[in-house]
Amino acid sequence: MDASVSNEVAKDFSPFLKIYKDGRVERLSGTDIVPTSLDAQTGVASKDAVISPDTGVSARLYIPKTKITTNPTKLPLLVYFHGGGFCMGSPFCAYYHSYVTSLVAETNAVAVSVDYRKAPENPLPLGFDDSWAALNWVQSHFEGQGPEEWLNSYADFERVFFAGDSAGANIAHHMALRLGHEGLVGVKLKGIALVHPYFWGSEPIEGETHVVENRAKAEGIWRFACPSTIGADDPLINPGKDLKLAKLGADRVLVCVAEQDVLRQRGWYYSELLKKSEWGGAVEVVETKEEDHVFHLNNPTGENAVALLKKVASFINQDI
Incomplete structure (x- = not known):
């Protein structure tokens, strides 16, 4: 050629x-890969696990190892879904490995960071299917008989949380919806934390940017990742069009938005949709001023990023 x-x-x-x-x-x-380790600064240990040899779906697991040795009590279980427009990123790259390590240290939780297949080579809805397969793999440990000893020994399946950023927050929402419909035996989903969730729609909502370029980009990424979609009003990207929204299988929802993010109003809108539905849980929105989309990954040591990390950790530890 x-x-x-x-x-x-x-x-x-x-x-x-x-x-x-x-x-x-x-x-x-x-695209970088950070090796697993025992992080000297946080005391958090990590290891990788293959979930499905057939599809290549895998995960990186984390435990607060130095704390576990002094406290044998089982810990909250966090399942994390990375962002990247459904097309990029992984649990193994530096910024997600670092973020989940820090979150585990702050929450004193066990975490599973899911590596779902990415578009365009693997177009949606495969990423959603992979994430559900990962949750079923996680669920296989609830009686202490699964393939990963860290989950058997340390994870409390009565205190499970889903979290993610951007596209990963979208996935976390849909996994909570699917759990609400289908259930996962032995798994009690206490809450989901959605950081700068990637939701969209064909029509602007109140307070949302009308800039043609921004709207075209937000919708274009979705259509690229999910070529079979009906468009920006597909329930997979627009929760306002989802008739099953009230079946969300979590007790609590935390939505984090950023003032300068083009997706900011979609996060607020999502919270209002939940409040108006028959869901019946509690939803909270936290907005970070003067910041843009996934700022906490780009500047993890900044004051606002640290505050956001502590807010997510507080949400997870609320019932302890």
Whole structure:
């Protein structure tokens, strides 16, 4: 193939990824792999596990090892879904490994960070199916008979939480919905924490940007990741169109939004939808001023990022 053709860009989703006309996918960040370890600063240990050899779905597990040795009590279980527009990122890259490590240290919880298959090579809804398969794998440990000893020994399945950022927050929401409909034996989902959730819709809502470029990009990423979608009013991206919303299988919901994020109003709108539904749980929204989308990953030691981490940890530890 002519080099000029192979280097011609078909779709440009910078700073996330580029798709070339020859079909090549170039991810612009989140492709690095950090090895598992015992983190000296936090005392958190990590290890990797294969969930499905057939699909390649896997996870990175975390435990607050230095605290477990002095306190044998079982700990809350956090299942985390990474963001990246359904197309990029992984539990193994530096910013997600660091974030989940810090969250485990702050909450004193056990965590499973899910590596679902990504679009466009694996278009949605495969990522949702992979995430549900991961939850079923996690559930297989609730009687202490699963393949991973960390989950058998330390995870409290009566105190389970889902969390995620951006596209991962969307996934966390849908996993809570599916749990509400289908259930997971032995699993009590106490809450979900959605950080800058990636929801959208065909029509602007009150207070939302009308900038054509922003709206086109927000919808374009969705259509790219899920080519079979009916559009921006697909219930998978627009919870306002989901007739099953009231079946959300969590007791509490924390929604975190950022003042300068184009998705800010969608987070507020989601909270209002829950309040107006027959769901019956408690929802809280926390807004960070003067910050943009997933700022906490880009500047994890900043004052606002630390405050956000502590808020998510407080949400998880609320019932302890």
